Amino acid sequence: xxxxxxxxxxxxxxxxxxxxxxxxxxxxxxxxxxxxxxxxxxxxxxxxxxxxxxxxxxxxxxxxxxxxxxxxxxxxxxxxxxxxxxxxxxxxxxxxxxxxxxxxxxxxxxxxxxxxxxxxxxxxxxxxxxxxxxxxxxxxxxxxxxxxxxxxxxxxxxxxxxxxxxxxxxxxxxxxxxxxxxxxxxxxxxxxxxxxxxxxxxxxxxxxxxxxxxxxxxxxxxxxxxxxxxxxxxxxxxxxxxxxxxxxxxxxxxxxxxxxxxxxxxxxxxxxxxxxxxxxxxxxxxxxxxxxxxxxxxxxxxxxxxxxxxxxxxxxxxx
Amino acid sequence: xxxxxxxxxxxxxxxxxxxxxxxxxxxxxxxxxxxxxxxxxxxxxxxxxxxxxxxxxxxxxxxxxxxxxxxxxxxxxxxxxxxxxxxxxxxxxxxxxxxxxxxxxxxxxxxxxxxxxxxxxxxxxxxxxxxxxxxxxxxxxxxxxxxxxxxxxxxxxxxxxxxxxxxxxxxxxxxxxxxxxxxxxxxxxxxxxxxxxxxxxxxxxxxxxxxxxxxxxxxxxxxxxxxxxxxxxxxxxxxxxxxxxxxxxxxxxxxxxxxxxxxxxxxxxxxxxxxxxxxxxxxxxxxxxxxxxxxxxxxxxxxxxxxxxxxxxxxxxxxxxxxxxxxxxxxxxxxx
Numbered sequence: 297x298x299x300x301x302x303x304x305x306x307x308x309x310x311x312x313x314x315x316x317x318x319x320x321x322x323x324x325x326x327x328x329x330x331x332x333x334x335x336x337x338x339x340x341x342x343x344x345x346x347x348x349x350x351x352x353x354x355x356x357x358x359x360x361x362x363x364x365x366x367x368x369x370x371x372x373x374x375x376x377x378x379x380x381x382x383x384x385x386x387x388x389x390x391x392x393x394x395x396x397x398x399x400x401x402x403x404x405x406x407x408x409x410x411x412x413x414x415x416x417x418x419x420x421x422x423x424x425x426x427x428x429x430x431x432x433x434x435x436x437x438x439x440x441x442x443x444x445x446x447x448x449x450x451x452x453x454x455x456x457x458x459x460x461x462x463x464x465x466x467x468x469x470x471x472x473x474x475x476x477x478x479x480x481x482x483x484x485x486x487x488x489x490x491x492x493x494x495x496x497x498x499x500x501x502x503x504x505x506x507x508x509x510x511x512x513x514x515x516x517x518x519x520x521x522x523x524x525x526x527x528x529x530x531x532x533x534x535x536x537x538x539x540x541x542x543x544x545x546x547x548x549x550x551x552x553x554x555x556x557x558x559x560x561x562x563x564x565x566x567x568x569x570x571x572x573x574x575x576x577x578x579x580x581x582x583x584x585x586x587x588x589x590x591x592x593x594x595x596x597x598x599x600x601x602x603x604x605x606x607x608x609x610x611x612x613x614x615x
Numbered sequence: 616x617x618x619x620x621x622x623x624x625x626x627x628x629x630x631x632x633x634x635x636x637x638x639x640x641x642x643x644x645x646x647x648x649x650x651x652x653x654x655x656x657x658x659x660x661x662x663x664x665x666x667x668x669x670x671x672x673x674x675x676x677x678x679x680x681x682x683x684x685x686x687x688x689x690x691x692x693x694x695x696x697x698x699x700x701x702x703x704x705x706x707x708x709x710x711x712x713x714x715x716x717x718x719x720x721x722x723x724x725x726x727x728x729x730x731x732x733x734x735x736x737x738x739x740x741x742x743x744x745x746x747x748x749x750x751x752x753x754x755x756x757x758x759x760x761x762x763x764x765x766x767x768x769x770x771x772x773x774x775x776x777x778x779x780x781x782x783x784x785x786x787x788x789x790x791x792x793x794x795x796x797x798x799x800x801x802x803x804x805x806x807x808x809x810x811x812x813x814x815x816x817x818x819x820x821x822x823x824x825x826x827x828x829x830x831x832x833x834x835x836x837x838x839x840x841x842x843x844x845x846x847x848x849x850x851x852x853x854x855x856x857x858x859x860x861x862x863x864x865x866x867x868x869x870x871x872x873x874x875x876x877x878x879x880x881x882x883x884x885x886x887x888x889x890x891x892x893x894x895x896x897x898x899x900x901x902x903x904x905x906x907x908x909x910x911x912x913x914x915x916x917x918x919x920x921x922x923x924x925x926x927x928x929x930x931x932x933x934x935x936x937x938x939x940x941x942x943x944x945x946x947x948x949x950x951x
Contacts, residue, residue, distance in 0.1 A: 467644075
C-alpha cells in the first residue's frame with residue numbers, strides 16, 4: 297500500500313522524503329500482509345469467529361452451563377428438548393440417566409478444544425526439535441532421525457492411538473486427569489513425524505540461501521542463525537500444518553471416546569456423548585444430533601481457518 | 616526402476632518389525648493377564664492360570680515370547696505331531712484368549728458358516744466395504760474436482776468447493792450419524808442396523824460414509840492441480856491447434872493432474888482402513904474393524920496384536936503400490 301504523507305508537520309526522514317515529493321511506502325512485513333489477506337477471506341473469518349465462540353463457551357463453562365456436568369435427575373430421564381416439551385428447564389432435554397444435555401455439551405467443549413491444541417503443541421515440540429536438528433546438523437544423525445520418521449510415517453496414527461489407549465487405560469498413567477494425559481500422549485506420539493519432515497525440508501532449503509551465508513560471513517553463531525534466521529522463515533508452512541493438525545486431533549478424541557477409549561466417563565466429551573447418544577438413538581435423537589452437530593461445526597470452522605491461513609501465508613498457492 | 620521397486624519393498628520389513636515390537640511391548644505392559652478371570656467372570660484358580668500360561672508360552676521371558684510370536688523360535692509339537700504355534704511368519708496369528716479354541720487367523724479369515732466364501736469372512740467384509748468406499752471416493756471426487764476446475768469461478772465451482780470442504784472436514788462416523796437419522800430413522804429407506812448383508816441396501820450408507828472423505832479430498836486436490844495444469848503453455852498450444860476441449864481435458868490435462876492425486880492415495884487408503892473402525896462400529900458391520908474394537912473391550916490381546924499387524928501390513932502394501940505407481944506415472948522423479 298502506498299501512501300503520501302505530504303502535509304505531515306513533524307520532521308522525520310519520511311516527512312522530509314515526502315517534502316521532496318517522493319512517494320513513501322510504509323514497510324510491511326510478511327505477517328501483517330498475511331493478516332490483511334486473512335481478514336479479507338470471509339470463510340476464514342467465519343471459521344475464526346466460530347472457534348472463538350466455542351472457546352468462550354469452554355472457558356466460561358461454569359457460567360453458561362445451567363447445571364453441573366454430572367447432576368442427575370433420576371425422575372427426569374429422557375426428557376425431550378424444549379421444542380417438544382415446551383419446558384425451558386432442560387433446553388436440549390436429558391439423557392439416559394437424567395443429566396442435562398446442554399450442560400454436558402458446554403462442559404464437553406472444554407475437552408474437544410484442549411484435545412485439539414495440546415497434542416498438536418506436543419507434536420510441534422517433538423517434530424520441531426527433531427526437524428531443526430536433523431536439517432541443520434545433517435549427516436549421519438539426519439539419516440538416522442529421518443529413518444525413524446519414515447517408520448513412524450508408515451505407522452497408521454489412529455490405529456496406534458487406539459492400541460496405546462487400550463493398553464494403558466487401566467494403569468496409573470491412564471487414569472490421570474480423567475484419561476486426558478493418556479489421550480494427549482496417544483495422539484501426540486504417533487503424529488510428530490509429518491512436522492519433523494516438513495521442518496527439516498524447510499531448514500535444508502533455507503540453509504542454502506544467500507542471507508544465511510551473509511549472516512555467517514558477518515560472524516553470527518549457529519544458534520543465532522537458527523533462531524533469528526531459520527526458525528522464523530519456517531513458521532508459515534508450520535502454522536498451516538498445525539491448523540490442519542488441530543481438527544485431526546479433535547477427530548481422534550471423538551473417535552476414541554466414541555469406541556469407549558479416550559476420555560473416561562463420567563467426564564463429558566463430545567466423543568463419549570456420541571457413544572451415549574448412539575445407544576439412545578431410538579429413544580431420543582437429540583442426544584446424538586447435538587454433539588454430532590457441535591463436532592461437525594467445530595471441525596468445519598477449523599478447515600475454513602486452515603484454508604484461509606494457507607492462502608494468506610502462501611499467496612502462490614492461491615488459485 | 617526394478618532396483619527401486621526392490622529397495623522399496625525391502626523397506627516394509629523394518630516397518631513391520633517396528634510395528635510388531637511397539638504393539639508387543641504395549642500389550643505386555645498392560646496390567647493383568649489374559650487368564651485372570653474365567654469366562655463366567657470369576658477368578659481363575661492359580662493352577663489353571665499357570666497351566667494356561669505354560670500352554671501359550673506366556674511363562675517364558677518377554678524377548679523369547681516375542682520371537683515365538685513372530686515364529687522365529689520354534690515351539691514344540693503337540694501329541695499329533697503338528698506344531699503348537701507356527702508363528703506370524705507362517706500366517707498363524709496365535710490363539711484367541713476369548714474365543715476358546717479358535718485361532719486369530721481363523722476368526723479373521725474363516726467365513727461364518729461352513730462352505731462360505733472368503734468374502735463372507737470378517738476380512739472379506741471389511742475388504743468389500745473398503746473397495747466400495749474407494750470406488751465411491753474416486754467416482755464422486757474426480758468428476759467433482761474436474762468440473763469445478765473447468766467451470767472455475769462459476770456457481771458450480773463454488774458449490775462443489777463448499778460441498779467438498781464440508782465433507783473433508785466432517786469425519787465419516789459423524790456424517791454417518793446424520794445419514795442414519797435421516798435415511799434410517801425418519802425416511803425409513805435404509806436399515807440402521809442390518810441383520811443380513813446379502814442385499815445392497817445395508818451397504819449403501821457405510822460405504823458412502825467411508826468414501827465421502829476421500830472423495831472430498833480428491834475433489835479439492837484435483838481442482839487445485841487441474842487449475843494449475845490448465846494454465847500451462849502446452850494446454851494453450853493444444854487449444855491453438857484446434858483440439859476439442861474434451862480431448863484436451865482428457866488427454867492432456869487430466870493425465871498430468873493425476874500425479875499429485877496419486878501421491879496422496881497412499882495415506883488416503885490408510886485413512887479408509889482406519890476409518891472403518893468407527894464406521895463398522897456405527898453400523899454393527901460384521902467386519903474386522905468392529906471385531907478389533909470389541910477385542911479392545913474384552914482385552915483379547917492376541918486378536919488386537921494380530922489385527923494390528925494385518926492392518927499395518929495392508930497399509931504398508933498399499934503405500935508401496937502407490938509409490939511404485941507414482942514412480943511409473945512421473946518419469947521425472949528419481950528412484951531413490
